Amino acid sequence: GENVEQHPSTLSVQEGDSAVIKCTYSDSASNYFPWYKQELGKGPQLIIDIRSNVGEKKDQRIAVTLNKTAKHFSLHITETQPEDSAVYFCASGGSSGSRLTFGEGTQLTVNP
């Protein structure tokens, strides 16, 4: 089955800096790559997703890039703010008969 690895497990940045979280996947048939944000005590919330026919997607301060050849994708957050502090999960899916496979998560802390 699909295997998703996510790095780093923890990330601490200063307010205003950029943050980058990286994921790799194993199933070359995967074609859908979402990112979720989970605040403390809450369920994860979809923040951005990308399909394999696109190399990059942006939504205000967040962007996701995909390298199909290398089978990795990344989340980029610019001008980080304290409210960006949360656990971020990447996931991979879309191949026939499979459901989303999640990474282990990254605890992002933005220091004021």
Add this chain to the structure above:
Amino acid sequence: SQTIHQWPATLVQPVGSPLSLECTVEGTSNPNLYWYRQAAGRGLQLLFYSVGIGQISSEVPQNLSASRPQDRQFILSSKKLLLSDSGFYLCAWSLDPKGEKLFFGSGTQLSVL
């Protein structure tokens, strides 16, 4: 708009006791429903999913079971809880049968003592 309700928010149960967690979705019809478990500091593990009433698929063999008695109701159960059943349980729904664009509930923190 669609909403998902999950309860209770927290639950402390002794080993060997039964479990029933309930999830309901409002504002949509025939959703695909999912139960995930999140161990402390870990990722999301898919436990069960359902594409329709009475249709349950299990991803991981374990001490738990799921049922879908109504279109927008999904229940997670156990006859006898184990210590290893402790964790954060999340219900989710999607209109996509492959589970893309999941919308999660607020979760239930289960502690088995």
